[in-house]
Amino acid sequence: MTELPKEISALYPFSQHDFASSGGRMNFIDEGSGARGNVVLLHGNPTWSFMWRDVVKALAGAGFRCIAPDLLGMGLSEKPHKYFTLADRISHVEELIERLGIKKFSLCAHDWGGAIGCGVAGNSPEKISKIVLMDTAAFRSRNIPKRIAVCKAFGIGPALVKYFNAFVRPAATMCVEKPLAPAVKAGFLFPYRTPRDRESVANFVRDIPLSPRHVSYAALCAVEAGLEKLRDKPMFIAWGGKDFCFGDDFYAEWCKRFPAAKTLYCENAGHYLLEDAGAKIIPEIAKFLCDKA
Numbered sequence: 001m002t003e004l005p006k007e008i009s010a011l012y013p014f015s016q017h018d019f020a021s022s023g024g025r026m027n028f029i030d031e032g033s034g035a036r037g038n039v040v041l042l043h044g045n046p047t048w049s050f051m052w053r054d055v056v057k058a059l060a061g062a063g064f065r066c067i068a069p070d071l072l073g074m075g076l077s078e079k080p081h082k083y084f085t086l087a088d089r090i091s092h093v094e095e096l097i098e099r100l101g102i103k104k105f106s107l108c109a110h111d112w113g114g115a116i117g118c119g120v121a122g123n124s125p126e127k128i129s130k131i132v133l134m135d136t137a138a139f140r141s142r143n144i145p146k147r148i149a150v151c152k153a154f155g156i157g158p159a160l161v162k163y164f165n166a167f168v169r170p171a172a173t174m175c176v177e178k179p180l181a182p183a184v185k186a187g188f189l190f191p192y193r194t195p196r197d198r199e200s201v202a203n204f205v206r207d208i209p210l211s212p213r214h215v216s217y218a219a220l221c222a223v224e225a226g227l228e229k230l231r232d233k234p235m236f237i238a239w240g241g242k243d244f245c246f247g248d249d250f251y252a253e254w255c256k257r258f259p260a261a262k263t264l265y266c267e268n269a270g271h272y273l274l275e276d277a278g279a280k281i282i283p284e285i286a287k288f289l290c291d292k293a
Contacts, residue, residue: 002027002076007183008190012053016076019069019099021092024078028069028096032060036290037129038102040120041068042093044111044136045204046168048075050187051274055108058282062290067105069096071116073200075191083203086216086223090119097127106130106289111246111271112204114138115223121233122226130234132285133254135246135271139224140217142210143249161202168192168201175271177242184275227257235261236288238281240269262288 001016014029029049039059041052049068056066070077072084072092084092093116097105106129109117114136121128160166172185180188192198209217235258239251255263264284269276 004190005186008050008187011183011187012050014053014056019096021072021095023072023082023084023088023092024080026069026072026078026092026096027076028067029056030065030067030100031056032065033063034065036063038065038067038105039108039289040093040097040102040105040117041066041108042110042113042117043068043071043074044109044113045074046171046192046198046201047111047188047272048191050075050190051110051272052108053187054274054278055282055285058286059289062286064289067096067100067102069093070191071113071200073203079197079200081199083206084200085207085219086115086119086209087219089116090123090219090223093117093120094123103127104129106132108132108134108285109136110134110274111136112208115220118227118230119219119223122223122229125226125229125233128230128233130236130289131230132236132238132288134238134281135240135243135250135273137246137250137253138220138227139253139257140209140220141250141253143247144208144210148205148208148245158202158206161205162195162198165192165198167205168198171271174244175275177268177270177276180275231258234288236264236285237261238264238273238284239266240271240273240276241265241267242269242276243271243273245271 019026048070052068107117115138118138266277
């Protein structure tokens with residue numbers, strides 16, 4: 001188990017658990033009684049389960065069981081020298097859910113956790129109670145910000161991310177409208193201190209499928225097709241209006257696909273919207289999950 005600095009563990013006071021997935025050792029937190037049901041929370045790139053810390057505290061306090069894994073190569077999970085595709089990451093989460101014996105759960109997802117989570121949900125829609133999505137996509141798009149395109153560029157992009165920390169460190173500034181408190185910023189950066197730690201961050205960027213030639217394009221098409229199976233699921237979409245990565249066009253696409261979804265548009269929040277507007281969003285997530293469908 002990884003020992004966290006005191007300033008970080010004070011914010012993230014959760015027990016760490018291990019799961020031996022087919023791709024490597026996956027770290028996850030498992031908090032709350034489950035009296036109100038199970039919630040699986042999936043982060044994206046370059047975050048980790050730390051981003052869910054206040055959501056987990058609120059939901060566990062309300063009687064939910066919260067399972068928040070660190071995707072392989074990310075957070076406190078094992079960081080193997082492997083390129084994980086979208087299909088791989090969907091499988092890893094499914095393995096964890098199966099191992100924990102979870103038959104029914106609600107899903108919370110952010111960033112590329114949305115594609116992963118919707119892939120899991122589309123594969124087993126009968127297991128899904130409700131869905132919470134934040135600044136994410138689970139459908140094809142060629143809209144990619146120039147700052148991310150540079151990090152994706154063949155050769156130089158992965159090197160910038162891995163050796164010069166040109167993705168994790170800038171994200172801690174670019175993804176928020178309000179500067180992060182020093183301890184919070186340290187929490188986001190902690191798992192990615194060395195080039196080896198940032199290998200999966202670079203690979204995660206490389207795995208964004210923009211054309212049919214990409215190794216993960218078919219998997220993303222399957223995730224998109226699976227959204228149709230989720231149309232009857234209660235959904236809550238929270239969005240940051242200042243998100244430089246997943247802009248309003250993505251938000252509009254979600255609203256078009258799920259017109260009955262409850263929405264909360266936070267016009268002054270960035271991509272890390274839980275940091276900018278958590279006080280507004282988290283009670284709404286809790287209310288949504290607590291309300292009877």
